[in-house]
Amino acid sequence: MEKNLDKNNLPKHVAVIMDGNGRWAKKQGAARVFGHKNAIKSVRDTVEGCAELGISHLSLYAFSTENWGRPKIEVDALMQLLVATIKSEMKTLMENDVRLTSIGDIEKLPGKCYKELQTAKEETANNKGLNLILALNYSGKWDITQACRKAIYESEHKGFKNEDLTDLKFESYLSTAGIPDPELLIRTSGEFRISNFMLWQLAYSEIYITEVLWPDFRKEHLHEALLNYQSRERRFGKVLSE
Template sequence: MMLKKIPFLNNKKVYTEDDFTLDHIAMIMDGNGRWARKRGLPRVAGHKEGISTVMKVVRAASSRNVKYLTLYAFSTENWKRPKAEVDFILKLPKEFLHVFLPELIENNVRVQAIGDVNNLPAHTREAMAYAIERTKDNTGLQLNFALNYGSRSELLHAMKEVVSDIKEGKLAQEDLTEEHIASYLYTADIPEPDLLIRTGGEKRLSNFLLWQLAYTEFLFTDVLWPDFNEEEFLRAIEEYQQRHRRYGGL
């Protein structure tokens, strides 16, 4: 399918809902450490600066009728980083929500989390649980934070659940379909991403949504996450709308 190209920012167009037909955008927020190093700052300064970028992207997505935005906030591999950096990163959800939760509520944003959240620190779990509860009835953009998320561990967990249900007679092996498997994933109630954006110049998935990204369009940008803004977000959407999505067809 070829979506119509939208006039870009400099044309001063007033955007309407019909201009944006992406249901789900996933983002790998990369480049915080390099952003800080370029400025002679500790790595954690980049992570802190990245908080404001999160809100810029949320505002842009929400105002343009994107239904789901999934941000790769902390991976299962990130535990390998120095403890001080890990501790700092896992305090950021609480800091972000302390500052921006009122705005999220006002703008009808619903907060959710995907990943093995039970193994996160109590302060991170509590902050997320509070935000999820406060926004549960909102009907606008669903903002998914991928926390302690790894796609391989997600798939392993799903397969164990499938095997268990087959053994218990809840599911017949011969009836197992791709749709069944998808229903056991953390993203069971979320459509697959239309577009994946990775900032920071790297061109890999880093164990993010491996099942869900099977037919997603990828966009890699050299812009470091703290420098990413609404204009870059719109540029990514414009690039997406120039592509043909064939899903294996002609």
């Protein structure tokens, strides 16, 4: 599959909505947490796959603002798993020159999670390869709202004029400032929605839906998504060919 990819036509930024952990666990007759634990291999495979291909940015929707509404036992387990995974994967991140960054209201994460995340970000800050972006306590509506607050603040305190607020200027207030918008969004588990993820940034992203549940997602599935992406004509609202 990989050999069929056009290495000159790869997206700079791939975003993934990692869905289906709970359903995968249910099929095994296990609790939802079992699905989350078995999804670590999927994350590793996807990160390695993107790094090997030279993709610059990979965003993983790890925990949304709405996820706090899940049962406490599941949320607690997810936070513990996050800490354990960051610790266990640090060696691999360093060996693959992967830089770990994040988007979202991370200061509201439990203290231990926040500390481990910040430590990992600092330790990988000088890596020059793939930028692995974890979306934690993130939602698209939150991102746009906090960007609006920044714009209003500058308007009130720095002489910023309303007429100066262009699309490009507004993007500088988003949590993804300086990062190209995803050209490709992959969603696993067959659901046809974007679940409040990168609402501004996904305006012209190609969307690829796969029935594969996230714990079963591997490099070959990533390659399938990229091949599908390369078969499309990206028009951005224009007519490029007849």
